[in-house]
Amino acid sequence: MENYVYAPEIAKLGHVALVSEDIEKSLWFFKEILGLEETAVEDGIHYLRCWGDFEHHSLSIRSGKTSYIDHIGWRAKRVEDLEQFALLLEEKGTKVKWIESGEEKGQGRAIRFQLPTGHKFEIYYEMDKPKGDENNKPFLKNQSHKAWAKGISTRRIDHVNIATNAEVETVSNFIIDNLGFKLREYLVDSEDQQLGAWMSVTNLVHDIAVMKDPNAPTTHQMHHLGFWLDNAQDILRAADILSEHQVEFVGPGKHGISQAIYLYVIDPGSGLRIELFSNSYLIFEPDWEPVKWTLEDKKALTYWGENSSQANRTTIRG
Amino acid sequence: MENYVYAPEIAKLGHVALVSEDIEKSLWFFKEILGLEETAVEDGIHYLRCWGDFEHHSLSIRSGKTSYIDHIGWRAKRVEDLEQFALLLEEKGTKVKWIESGEEKGQGRAIRFQLPTGHKFEIYYEMDKPKGDENNKPFLKNQSHKAWAKGISTRRIDHVNIATNAEVETVSNFIIDNLGFKLREYLVDSEDQQLGAWMSVTNLVHDIAVMKDPNAPTTHQMHHLGFWLDNAQDILRAADILSEHQVEFVGPGKHGISQAIYLYVIDPGSGLRIELFSNSYLIFEPDWEPVKWTLEDKKALTYWGENSSQANRTTIRG
């Protein structure tokens, strides 16, 4: 570890790069129903973000024969963290690939690598932060687009939840040890093996979670991508909108773990599960003791409401 | 029918008289958890109402060996309607019993009778409308008690839902023909027999509903008693409060029929099911065409959320 002089840090979840087998349906779902704004289309890739996201994109979608997640993008705290993360990861035996500036629209240089399970991560620092154009310019200086312009109008990207048929600890430890995440809450089976781990680098309860799915077809699946809404009531309005457009969903309900109000809905284009997410809580304590839940805590996953385990099969490859 | 000269009318649902096999638990549930106010206790009967109810009581509870509904009380539009209803009912062969003023605390003379199924109704007109005492006097002149004083703080009694193993039409037609209710929405089976009928004399979608339950032990069961909350968000807060006190419930969800946001919870004392109810809609059209739903309308009962049919068994005798 002598090649690097300080611990590089992740600042935040940046974006998810989705490949969809039915891009028209996916664009309808994300733009018309969820209400994301399109900041650019280039080389067949649609760059989207929520009205309260500041970066160029928090979701990109391109067409593919099958649906999968091309990568999950994380923003580093400093530009020099990229080199440091590359050094650290390679020392640990993780192969790192550099992506040149502009290869992903709006973004500077970046590194890409795989978790032990095969989930693909990207770390970048430089990213454009365009303002909304004339048509959807917000009134307030501290948001990027008009609020409530269309559909559900999710505010911002919140978190990712990845699934695996392998050991959860393999992934959660990798994320904690190499990327500086902290374990916030976790669920164990009767043999004290992790069934789920919720981790963050921010004050959120989780920027990423890892869930066990013994029936998953691979070690690297997606469970869902979460978007934030400011009020629990906004989740109920989302339920109405989804129902009006005959998009099926699970929820509303409240998780015990994370205390979030949720709704799970599948993008009808790609099959990717989306969680609409509100309330929850923030962690400010520097010595946070990870909250341990066991199978005896019957309400760990679903505190109340429609059982979230109905949404518990994994979706597309991650 | 020559003995009466005009159609007597029901103004509103007044109250439900509950007999509870565990009155201590029932009082804890209704007073501490739902937050009803106690206006009087006399002869072992506890008289309760919500902070937005104006009459002396919207629920009375007394102790009994088994739990059941002693009667459902309806307020007539005029004092002389009592005589008229009595005449009309007796002409149709329904036995009517008079209750003297004060027999039920706060209430004037009243008639009691049974539906063809055995459900027991009361019609009264005179009723005290006490103001809250010093401790829980509201600030506003147009409510009877302080809002949000305790627990969930339901605003007012909303409706009753009765169940039967007999034909629903027997009951719904009786209520429509003899008591002046209008059919607002109804659900039929594949042979066009009513599985449920929602009826009202007010602008509410229903003051009373009748549900078929083939497995019910008698022809005269209760499905639930509904209390109103002003906002869907208040239903979510209720879910938190019930969970904190480990009272089990079904919901939240939204009915297709009535468009109400709901939560179903069992009074742990008596076993009576309570519906916490919000949103829904009002009917002002004088020529309202009853909305017909069939079994092909999969979302008639549960538009979204935790399936209300999980709460569909009948509870105590009504």
Place this chain on the structure above:
Amino acid sequence: MENYVYAPEIAKLGHVALVSEDIEKSLWFFKEILGLEETAVEDGIHYLRCWGDFEHHSLSIRSGKTSYIDHIGWRAKRVEDLEQFALLLEEKGTKVKWIESGEEKGQGRAIRFQLPTGHKFEIYYEMDKPKGDENNKPFLKNQSHKAWAKGISTRRIDHVNIATNAEVETVSNFIIDNLGFKLREYLVDSEDQQLGAWMSVTNLVHDIAVMKDPNAPTTHQMHHLGFWLDNAQDILRAADILSEHQVEFVGPGKHGISQAIYLYVIDPGSGLRIELFSNSYLIFEPDWEPVKWTLEDKKALTYWGENSSQANRTTIRG
């Protein structure tokens, strides 16, 4: 009074016919910002309604040199009530004019007349109840259009509030005596003269209110037209949407009288004030004692929030 044998009855507020001096702006405001649906355009008249209104229109707009309310339309309980109202009004010296079927699109025969102040009323019974077309057909059978399709998405027309520089009692007594409304709440000055009267024929606290405005230019002004939203939170979302589009408003706040959560916004086309309105309460008691408020009840008009008196000047002629 011998010519009529029973009291004709009003069932509900039906619609408001608005003449706008800037119809393009008015259409933008009502269709894009409030989110009303257009059911028809004929002879330059735009017929609009909310997604939860059942009749052909709850607002019509046509172009004019100055803005004013052409008439306020009330639906009778029975078709024969029209003749009865005509008889009754003419006996009392009120001139009645008949409107033929189809003269107002979607509507049958109707009578029009003026209040003593000059406010123009219409009473009709027959009215088309079209379903939303393919593009905005709702999922549920008990509403007419998709919910949340555009903008604020008000649910239904709720009430009108008219203003006068003449005596309020002149109007409120006319409405009570001739049209069968009940006084629900009222505000008096130090000499016990009405400053405002809230009246209804439905279970709402008011279908119509009359407000004193000594500075009003005529005896027949509009104060506002009210639209309903299901949740207080929807009013806050409306505040965001209006702010994004730089439409000025007053509120949110809560009235003491009526207990409603409100927002007042001026249609930038016509100058008509609109109240976005939620919560409030329902009156079911047949012997409701009108709630009297005096100038000593400082919170009668504004219980909390931005002072509704900032919206208290009258708007256009009514």
Place this chain on the structure above:
Amino acid sequence: MENYVYAPEIAKLGHVALVSEDIEKSLWFFKEILGLEETAVEDGIHYLRCWGDFEHHSLSIRSGKTSYIDHIGWRAKRVEDLEQFALLLEEKGTKVKWIESGEEKGQGRAIRFQLPTGHKFEIYYEMDKPKGDENNKPFLKNQSHKAWAKGISTRRIDHVNIATNAEVETVSNFIIDNLGFKLREYLVDSEDQQLGAWMSVTNLVHDIAVMKDPNAPTTHQMHHLGFWLDNAQDILRAADILSEHQVEFVGPGKHGISQAIYLYVIDPGSGLRIELFSNSYLIFEPDWEPVKWTLEDKKALTYWGENSSQANRTTIRG
């Protein structure tokens, strides 16, 4: 600066130590109306926290002849940061006083010092994190007390806002330079002098704000102490509860800066202003460009709702 080897860091706002000239009223207000829990009373000091706070106290109250803030407590990220902060501050000429473990109940060693304006800060690391006792133990493992147990039921301490008649930059620069806060948003006058500065060490828009008040009696005043509620609707419920108990307040409204839904209410015991605060947004970008507002941004302080400047006089000494 050679004596310290790394930059010590603040993790979070911990608590405010209030001296109240009418402690009975203050305890009524904070315990019964806001609904804080009392974790301990010792030497006449009442230690309170919200149901979602994890530390021993987020507010302490003791009796005094006049009301003032004894100190504002900040939690450091590591125990060794205390020594480092002490070194750094003393090098810069700020006098530091050590407080022994237990001097403040539940708390380890701490340092206290004054800002250039005289506002008194404390930095500590060790703090007890008791669980709620039998009576108010939460169901969920990730909160400390039952939610919604009493009154408004604020979730957690959120931020402090201090005021001064001196230059705002003097304070904001001190906080940024010595304590590691980042400037998130700021408001300037026509000569580009700060009128307000919003700063944080967390993902919140602000853990502390400094406001100019030319009419303030001293350089070290409090503007308010903020408590968090999860939903905007909870703020409206708070308005009802305050009104029922005749506690005056300003709001609800929404700030442009911070995008928070607010209500301002004065503790009737001490005169300290409390902000009930919801929604707002989080900042995850490591290169956040502080948002600059000028006096031409008329809606910077009040985006909509009751004008927050009505609450803009400073309250007690800070």
